Amino acid sequence: MRNKGAQHTRGLAPRPAKGLDWSRPRRRLTDLAPRVASSLVLAAAPLTAVWLGGAIFSMIWFIATLAVGWEWQTLIGAARPRLRFLAAAAALALATYLAEQQHYLAACAILALGGALAALAADTGKRVWAFCGVPYAGALIVSVSLLYFSPTDGSRAIFWLCATVWGTDVFAYFGGRLIGGPKLWPQISPSKTWSGTLCGVVAGALLGAIVGAHGVSGTRLLAPIFALGLVTAIVSQAGDIFESFVKRRFGVKDSSALIPGHGGFMDRLDGFIAAAAFAALVGALHGAPGASAAGLFDWG
Secondary structure, three states: OOOHHHHHHHHHOOOOOOOOOOOOOOOOOOOHHHHHHHHHHHHHHHHHHHHHOHHHHHHHHHHHHHHHHHHHHHHOOOOOHHHHHHHHHHHHHHHHHHHHOOOHHHHHHHHHHHHHHHHHHOOHHHHHHHHHHHHHHHHHHHHHHHHHOOOOOHHHHHHHHHHHHHHHHHHHHHHHHHOOOOEEEOOOEEEEEHHHHHHHHHHHHHHHHHHHOOOOOOOOOHHHHHHHHHHHHHHHHHHHHHHHHHHHHOOOOOOOOOEOOOEOHHHHHHHHHHHHHHHHHHHHHHOOOOOHHHHOOOOO
């Protein structure tokens, strides 16, 4: 006769989430084509936003922000997802409007209020996670607005940020898969290597320095912008690792399937959100009041 207790225990044993195989290495470059196609489309969006400016800029970034907010509230699997997303969406929409009008502290207050409402709608064990999702998503729209709507260097700041983060992401991808070597943090991000991270950070900082100093006479800006780019690139990689931690915490591999070859918007914007928030903070602290973008480049 079978041991019913043992059988019951086996029935309760945790099973790995469907589709998750963290130990199996991904085949090198097999996902390159969909990643490239998705990257080209996603790259066109912020560049178009900068080119057209104004309300179009805010609308394009709001769509990305809203997608991140939806993915976070879905990913954590808390109670009443529709109500939580409704609270998040309302807060993100109002924060977008306030950020466009350059009322950044008010926008942050609204994000905190939206997070509190989302937390109230969640079950007890996940209220902190539900709260954090709103400021996390809102950090994207507030940060890029703070930089872009500065009186000077707004476009330069966004182009520099994109070059730094995209350069880091692209060269980390190729460096890690072509060079390989020891893993950076296998328990959290199994595919990330030291070689890829170092390649990405240096390349991202260099591309950012070239873009940031473009059109400026002499090379005096290259060194400080390169140094700032190094730190920003490291922060972007930390943002990537943080998002990997969140996904591991809730047993999912991708934040969603909205973007072919790259999962969801959180998967694509994790590093950008962290880097944008860091850049906005540096610009606000170093620049003159209301001139955050200039604070990233004026190191004379």
